[in-house]
Amino acid sequence: MSEGVRGTPSVGRSAWERLQRRKTAAAGLIILGLLLAASLAAPLLMGDPNEVDFAGVLQPPSLEHLLGTDQLGRDLLTRVAYGGRISFLIGALAVALALAAGIPVGVISGYVGGTLDLLVQRGVDLLLAFPGFLLALTLIAVLGVGVTNVVVSVAAAAMPVYIRLVRGATLSIREQAYVEAAKALGAGDAAIIVRHVLPNCLTPVIVQSTLQLGVAILTAAGLGFLGLGVKPPTPEWGTMLGEGQTYLLSYWFIATFPGLAIFLVVMAFNLVGDGLRDALDPRMSVLGS
């Protein structure tokens, strides 16, 4: 914000510049890129993550097994790499689902207003009365475990955030002069929503989604750790810790590496999210960084 007035650079360009200047955000992007690439390339570079070897259980890190082996003799590096595929997938699907449900509800609630808005907002209040992780946990209690149910539960916990965010943006955009003008020119509600409201909601939604990806992965890993997420033997990071619970304190490497992977991914999403917020929405940057 210290740039002062120097003409009017296109918003996109200056946002990109500000993002670039944030080295931390760049670091986040690099970490994410590396971890994502490693997970995607796992099937090409490594063997079967579920291959057991009872002759070589609980081996500490060595040249043969860089991160050691678990209680069934499975190679931890292979499992951590494959685990990234599951975690990224769950995070992306959950956020996509939350967006698909939250954006239309938020836009319509804010745009239509009145009784409908009131009802939707009471519903959001209700969802927010359940702390996020607890909401996901409760839904798992009802739906049962497994990848699909984890995605649905994590998405349900993220959805109220989007409804509220998009509704707020919609309310302020609805009052703008250019929307009035569009109306005066005879634009229908659908056209106004698609052409004016949605594009203007985009910035906060992108920032929020980057942060929510981290939250989603963290929530899914927490469920996995409790044995209420992705079912073993699927190599999901949280599930790996939950599965090896008996050995966690005797064999440090079993818990350390899958947990470190979660930590790095979530931190990277937070770095990128904070950087994006500074770049796209400078008003928020003081409180966020």
Add this chain to the structure above:
Amino acid sequence: MRAPLGRYVLRRVLYALPTLLGVTLAVFLLVRLIPGDPGRIIAGLLASDEEVQRLRIELGLDRPLPEQYVRFLAGVLSGDFGLSAVTRTPVIVEIGIRMRATMMLAVTSTAIAVAAGVSAGVLAATYHNTAVDYSVMVVALGGVSVPVFWLGIMLMLLFAVHLHWLPAGGIGTPAHLVLPALTLAAFSTAIVARMTRGSLLETLGLDFVRTARAKGMGEWTVIIRHALRNALIPVITVVGLQFGTLLGGAVLTETTFAWPGLGRLLVSAITARDYPVIQGIVIVFAAMFVVVNLVTDLLYVTIDPRIRYE
């Protein structure tokens, strides 16, 4: 003109009631959405057919849903959440036994989060853009990113297994509380530190702070006596909102440290499909969260004279 504080409090309390009612309705409906016979689901797999039949009559499961809900709600209001499907103990007794452990953990963690978070935030803002500031922000980034169960295991490995300073799990002495409380406090501490720093930086740029400085006051006096008092107001709201994350984190922390609280009971109830216990704990957790937010809202207006009770 200000409305009297009493009336505002009353209105806020009344406003929280529909949310609490909604919570009970949502929990009631969720359990009835599970495919299968609700009588069998609530009684549990171990129950005999006679028991299921008795429960069916007792809960009025053959009656229309609204009538069932009214019975359910009347039960909840009188503290009757039914019997655990596993232990056959009243759910309210099970909850009562473990409530203290959870409260002890949650309150200690909140206290740590406020004390450490505010201090770190003040340091970071005071030494803005110096190594102190950057260190606080890096640690805070770690705090918001670290999986709480993994942090717990790492602390256990270091302080219990390696250094033998503290017990690895269980409950009893104050030493047992240290690791779980620190683990659970990490996330909230980071959020409070970020919020304090941001809010204080904003306040330090305001006119009244400049006036205080112009009067020749020392920098620390200005910060602690003038700026911080105002900067802490938004922090209070954050502490209230954090309490939700804290309750979720408590489920994971209690499991990690074998801490006999509500969170651990909830996890074992979910694993055993003990729906009466699940219902009870979820309602208690949601109610705690709603009440804490109500209290922070009320604190907020009593502290900030600028806010009108509207």
